[in-house]
Every structure is written in C-alpha cells, then in structure tokens.
Amino acid sequence: xxxxxxxxxxxxxxxxxxxxxxxxxxxxxxxxxxxxxxxxxxxxxxxxxxxxxxxxxxxxxxxxxxxxxxxxxxxxxxxxxxxxxxxxxxxxxxxxxxxxxxxxxxxxxxxxxxxxxxxxxxxxxxxxxxxxxxxxxxxxxxxxxxxxxxxxxxxxxxxxxxxxxxxxxxxxxxxxxxxxxxxxxxxxxxxxxxxxxxxxxxxxxxxxxxxxxxxxxxxxxxxxxxxxxxxxxxxxxxxxxxxxxxxxxxxxxxxxxxxxxxxxxxxxxxxxxxxxxxxxxxxxxxxxxxxxxxxxxxxxxxxxxxxxxxxxxxxxxxxxxxxxxxxxxxxxxxxxxxxxxxxxxxxxxxxxxxxxxxxxxxxxxxxxxxxxxxxxxxxxxxxxxxxxxxxxxxxxxxxxxxxxxxxxxxxxxxxxxxxxxxxxxxxxxxxxxxxxxx
Numbered sequence: 166x167x168x169x170x171x172x173x174x175x176x177x178x179x180x181x182x183x184x185x186x187x188x189x190x191x192x193x194x195x196x197x198x199x200x201x202x203x204x205x206x207x208x209x210x211x212x213x214x215x216x217x218x219x220x221x222x223x224x225x226x227x228x229x230x231x232x233x234x235x236x237x238x239x240x241x242x243x244x245x246x247x248x249x250x251x252x253x254x255x256x257x258x259x260x261x262x263x264x265x266x267x268x269x270x271x272x273x274x275x276x277x278x279x280x281x282x283x284x285x286x287x288x289x290x291x292x293x294x295x296x297x298x299x300x301x302x303x304x305x306x307x308x309x310x311x312x313x314x315x316x317x318x319x320x321x322x323x324x325x326x327x328x329x330x331x332x333x334x335x336x337x338x339x340x341x342x343x344x345x346x347x348x349x350x351x352x353x354x355x356x357x358x359x360x361x362x363x364x365x366x367x368x369x370x371x372x373x374x375x376x377x378x379x380x381x382x383x384x385x386x387x388x389x390x391x392x393x394x395x396x397x398x399x400x401x402x403x404x405x406x407x408x409x410x411x412x413x414x415x416x417x418x419x420x421x422x423x424x425x426x427x428x429x430x431x432x433x434x435x436x437x438x439x440x441x442x443x444x445x446x447x448x449x450x451x452x453x454x455x456x457x458x459x460x461x462x463x464x465x466x467x468x469x470x471x472x473x474x475x476x477x478x479x480x481x482x483x484x485x486x487x488x489x490x491x492x493x494x495x496x497x498x499x500x501x502x503x504x505x506x507x508x509x510x511x512x513x514x515x516x517x518x519x520x521x522x523x524x525x526x527x528x529x530x531x532x533x534x535x536x537x538x539x540x541x542x543x544x545x546x547x548x549x550x551x552x553x554x555x556x557x558x559x560x561x562x563x564x565x566x567x568x569x570x571x572x573x574x575x576x577x578x579x580x581x582x583x584x585x586x587x588x589x590x591x592x593x594x595x596x597x598x599x600x601x602x603x
Contacts, residue, residue: 171306176297179389182382183297184310186246186290189253189376190283191317192324195439195464196368197222197276199325199457201558202443206346206453207335207361208269212444212562219436221273223554225280226287233288234545242293243388249285250380256282257373264366267358275369282376284548291528292544297389304483304529308475311525315468322464324368326457332364336453411539415546420597424531425546427593431523433553434494434586437561437579438516439463444565445513445576449506459510463517470521483526484597491591494519498584502577509577516583523590530597557582 197218205215237245256279263271294310295303330336334357335346346357415421439460446456477486497519500512528547535543564570564579571578 170298171302171309173298176389179386180294180297180306180310182386183246183290183293184313185379186286187310187314188317188320189372189379190286191314191319192321192372193253193279193283194222194321195318195460196321196325196329196372198436198440199322199330199443199453199460200365201440202447202453202456203330203333203336203361203365204269204272206344207333207358207365209347210269212565213559214562216440216558216562217269217273218276219440219558220555221277222280223432223436223551225277226284227549227552227555228277229281229284230288230545230549230551231542233285233548234542236285237289237541241388242289243383245285245289246383247380249282249289250376250383251282252285253279253282254373254376254380256280257369257376260366260369264362267362272365279369284551287548287551288541288545291525291548292532292540295529295532295540300533304526304533305475305478307525307529308471308478308522312468312471312475315464315471315521319461319464319468321368322457322461326454326461329364329368330454330457333361333453335361338452411542414536414539415543418535420533420600421531421535421543423593423596424527425550427590428524428527428531428547428550429553430586430589431520431527431553432551433557434583434590435520435524436554436558437583437586438513438520440558441561441565441576441579442510442513445501446510448574448576449510459514463514466514467517467521470518474522474526482598482601483522484530484594484601486522486594487526487530488591488594488598490519490522491587491594494523495584495587495591498580498587501580502584505574505577513580527590527593553586557586 201212201215201218204210204218205212208215233245233249236248256275256277259275259278260272263275290310291307294307298306336344337346338344346354349357442460442463443453443456446459447453451459474486474490494516497512497516501509501516503509504512528544531547532540532543561579561582564582565576567575569575
C-alpha cells in the first residue's frame with residue numbers, strides 16, 4: 166500500500182503560510198502570560214484580580230469561536246483568516262490608548278478584542294491544516310503545524326524576559342529581595358507606572374505591525390479549495406445541513422463530546438502552569454525577569470517534545486500517547502505541589518515536556534470521525550474550549566492570595582488545579598483508546 170504523504174506538494178505553500186499563523190498567536194499567548202505578574206505589581210492588584218488578564222484574553226475565544234465558525238461556513242477559510250488578522254491588529258493597537266489612560270480595564274478590553282482575532286485564526290487554521298492532505302495523516306500534520314506555535318511562544322517569552330520585564334521599574338527590589346514599589350510615594354508611583362505601561366505597550370504595537378504585513382500577504386495569495394463536498398470555489402465546503410443538524414451529530418459523537426471537555430481542562434492547565442511559574446519562583450526570591458527564563462526553558466522543552474511526539478505518532482497510537490503524557494504531567498505536578506524549594510520549580514518546568522502533544526492531539530482525535538461539513542463548527546467548539554484558560558487561573562490566583570494553606574505554601578497547593586486537569590486528560594486518552602479498540 167502506498168504510504169500517504171504528510172503534506173502533498175500542491176498544498177505545501179499553503180501549509181507553510183497557514184502554519185506561520187500558529188507562531189503569531191503563540192507570540193500573543195506567551196507574551197501575555199507574564200504580564201499578569203507585571204500588572205499585579207505596577208497596578209497594585211491582587212493575584213486574583215491581575216489574572217483577569219487571562220479571563221479577558223481567553224474569554225475572547227469563548228465569545229467569538231462560534232460566530233467565527235458560522236462566518237467560515239458562510240464564506241471561506243481565507244475570509245476567516247483575513248478577518249482574524251484584522252481583529253488581532255486592532256486589539257494590539259488599542260494598547261496605545263490603554264497605556265495613555267493607565268486603566269487596567271482598558272488593557273483587558275484590548276486583549277479581549279485581540280483574542281477575537283485569535284479565535285478566528287484558530288477556528289480557521291486548525292481545520293484547514295487537517296484538510297490539506299489525507300485523513301490518515303491529519304493528526305500528525307496538525308501536530309507538525311502546532312510545533313511552530315511554541316516557536317512564536319518562545320519569541321513572546323524572550324521579548325518579555327529580556328526586553329519588557331527587565332525594564333519594569335516597579336519590580337526593583339531591596340537588598341532583602343523585597344519589591345520596594347509599594348513603599349514609594351504616590352508621585353513616584355505615578356511616574357513609574359507611566360514608564361512601565363509604555364514598556365508593556367510597545368511589543369503589542371510591534372506585533373500589530375507584523376500582523377498587518379501578514380494580512381497583506383495572505384490577501385494577495387490564492388488559497389486552494391480543500392472541500393470534500395459540493396464545491397463553492399472559495400476554499401470551503403458548501404454546508405448541506407443546518408447548524409442545528411450539525412450540532413446534533415456532534416453531540417452524538419462520544420469521542421468528540423468528551424474531547425471538548427478534555428480540551429477545556431488542558432488549556433486551563435497550560436495557562437495555569439505557564440502563568441503562575443513567576444509567582445512560584447517569586448516565593449523562592451527570584452525576580453520576574455529571571456523567573457521568566459524558567460518559562461523559556463519550559464517552552465523549549467515543550468517545543469522539542471512536540472517534534473518528538475509527532476515522530477512517535479508514526480509508531481504509536483495518538484490516544485495511547487495522550488494517556489501516557491497525561492500521566493507524566495500529573496507526576497511532575499505532584500512534585501510541584503509536594504517539593505518546597507528549587508526542586509519544585511524544576512518539576513513545574515518539566516510539566517511542559519508532557520503538555521506538548523495535548524492540544525493538537527485532543528483536537529485531532531475529537532475531529533477524526535466527524536463529517537467534513539461538520540468540521541468547521543466542530544472545530545469552533547474545540548477552540549471555544551480555550552475558555553478554560555479564562556475560568557481556572559483566577560481561581561488559582563485566589564488560592565495563591567491565601568499565602569498558606571494548612572501550613573503549606575499556597576502557591577504550591579494551587580497546583581492541585583492543574584493536577585485535576587491532567588487526570589481528566591489521561592482518562593480521555595484512555596477512554597478514546599478503549600472506544601477505538603471496540
């Protein structure tokens with residue numbers, strides 16, 4: 166039997182172009198995570214309130230994923246990408262007035278609009294990548310495309326670690342390692358706040374310019390028609406069913422339905438692990454800029470592990486690998502909770518190696534046996550599942566604000582929430598294996 170190619174030659178340029186979008190939203194995701202700690206200090210917020218950055222960021226996905234899917238069903242993949250890039254750039258440029266008015270809520274609104282664009286991009290790009298070749302290689306192909314997401318994430322982390330965080334005057338510490346911002350006069354605080362919010366603003370404006378360039382490039386590029394149903398000539402399938410009929414079919418698919426739930430918990434775990442690594446390190450006396458470097462190490466492990474797991478899928482069932490990696494992530498999380506010291510931080514960094522395959526694998530498994538005309542709306546709910554990143558970080562922030570829980574550092578105890586998430590993901594992988602065997 167002839168071996169199916171991962172990406173056919175006729176789709177190669179489109180694959181490369183669409184894959185570049187994965188890096189764009191990776192950058193936005195991971196330059197935003199450390200901003201929770203930055204806003205917490207410069208705006209003098211609690212950890213719970215500062216984590217509203219994540220609520221706004223990932224709430225945008227929940228708001229716009231379904232409208233994005235309906236838009237793509239009506240028009241095309243290309244139209245979805247174009248509108249997504251336009252919204253992304255708009256949200257990025259709104260950081261200019263947000264920094265000027267120095268309102269935390271304005272920054273949250275800017276991020277909310279920015280993620281409207283990311284919701285369009287993810288709702289479009291993921292199923293588009295799945296469609297660029299045979300169904301047998303679709304999950305591997307999505308894992309390969311998703312491998313470029315952490316490359317953008319690493320760029321975002323590097324900008325945060327080496328450009329943004331070191332310039333924040335609000336993070337200056339005394340000889341004992343304590344932040345001195347809270348002890349300054351209101352006039353000194355106002356001057357520092359003006360400086361620091363401008364520092365936070367600049368990378369978002371820069372990425373907005375990059376997004377505009379991509380908007381022009383994709384606007385001038387002809388996209389292939391990858392539909393399998395009646396042709397519409399615009400790169401998407403003409404829907405033969407109503408949205409209600411599609412929803413009923415999706416709800417009746419056990420693997421898909423459970424996949425959406427698993428995706429909610431995965432994104433929640435990912436955002437908690439990467440957002441609160443700075444607070445975890447801060448309790449050990451490590452400043453934000455240095456702590457962010459641990460995040461960079463974690464993302465580097467995540468990137469390498471994703472290429473490795475993509476290779477392993479040639480020989481092992483993705484469902485089985487998902488369960489195994491879920492167990493590995495749970496073990497590392499237990500170490501994060503139970504080890505009070507630098508060893509716990511190392512365990513926290515190690516979680517990323519096991520998270521690497523989770524998002525695209527859950528996505529691919531959930532959509533594997535979905536009808537082609539149901540894919541766009543099915544993909545929307547999997548993107549909407551990113552709302553998990555909005556719901557659970559504020560809860561973890563509330564636990565961290567307690568200081569201690571039963572005599573144990575609250576920041577350690579707070580990682581019980583990601584542990585619960587990894588248990589659910591492991592169970593999904595195991596159950597999906599069982600259903601496939603049957």
